[in-house]
Amino acid sequence: MSEYILLKRLCKVHAPSGNESAMKDFLLTYVEENKNRWKVAPQIIHGEEFQDCLILTFGNPRTAIFAHMDSIGYTVRYEDQLVPIGGPHAETGTKLVGSDSLGPIECELHLTDDKQVKYKFGRAIDTGTDLTYKCNFRETKEYITTCYLDNRLGIYSALKVAETLTDGIIVFSCWEEHGGGSMPYLLKYIYENWKIKNTLISDITWVTDGVHPGNGVVISLRDRNIPRRAYINKIIGLAQESTIPFQLEVEANGSSDGREIQTSPYPIDWCFIGAPEDNVHSPDETVNKKDIKNMIELYSYLMEKL
Structure with a gap:
């Protein structure tokens, strides 16, 4: 049986921007069924004040992972x-x-x-x-092809990291593909309750002339937005220390939940880290399995070290 059964199930959930409730329900059920097998069982935070978003907190958090639930x-x-x-x-x-x-x-x-x-x-x-x-999930020895790897793969990676996470926060956000909107109240909550200043954006980026499939997870130096370089340098230093394969990305366009972090009133740093995909925003998004593995490994390492 493929190790990507969970990813396939995630890709089939109907959750376009503004209608993420089915994904929230899927995640709540999955976490309740699996949390007691994880190293630390998280506190599960949701409710009307969070609309369709979901927050998992582990131990004494220092860093938060953001993964958006919605699709195009x-x-x-x-x-x-x-x-x-x-x-x-x-x-x-x-x-x-x-x-x-x-x-x-x-x-x-x-x-x-x-x-x-x-x-x-x-x-x-x-x-x-x-x-x-319509989901048509295809798997070869090296690649996975399907709709909605953006961002079901970001969710999948976060859930795999959750299995061994001792201290941290995982936030599942809404509306990212259509301009955002849930991030302000999510940021307010995690900053006011835990003074979180370190965040990682678990999302999917593009294969380009400088980013190649199978060469490792991508650490983005910038897209349309420019994160604080001192924080990015810290991330790169830890990635080098880990010896996990990674690539660096510089883009002029594209955005993520990081945009709303940067424009928030809180002194919170962000870094976009994700696997690169071909055929972006199509029914045939394609990601190399090595990059998926490296993404999970690097997130696990950073959540321990940051």
Whole structure:
């Protein structure tokens, strides 16, 4: 049996931005079923004041991991029109799934000649219905290909780190793919309760001309935002000390939950660390298994040392 059964289950959960409740419920069930097998059973924090977000606290935390639960997708507008959630890569024939008042939906995306995004289905779909890619999880000796490795792989890595974590916080956030919004109250809570100043963003980045699959987890020096260099240098020093394979990334575009940390009123540092993927925001996102392994190992090491 594949060791990635949990990742496959995560990728099948319907949780586009703004509709993350199914992922929260999945995570609550998973944590309750597995926490007593972990090195430290976490305190589980959720409720109306956290909307659909979830916080796990372990021991005496010094560092927090943030992993966003939401995915890209589409919202049904009027007639057969679709409005993007986040930045999905649209191709005619892509299978989309969801449900409305009349039941389950499996339809096809259609890109018109004038670049309008529409759906093809045997009936009208209720206005406001959100649709996501149909999951087709494929695994080879070296790679995993599926929709929503961004950011179900970030969640998966955090849950694997949780198995041996003694001191730390894991935060599962919402809305990241469509502009954010949950981070301000999450940051307020962890700073006011634990004075957390170190954070790591467990998310997925891109394969580029300078970042290659199979060469290790990526530590981002910057994207559209620039984190504090003294903190990044500390992360790089610990990564070198660990001997776990890693790559460095410099990008001008892209963003993450780190943006909201940087613009918050709290003196909290952040660093984006994640596996690189091909075919970004498509049904065929692809990540090398070595990079997944390195991601989990580096997070575990940093949570112990920071």
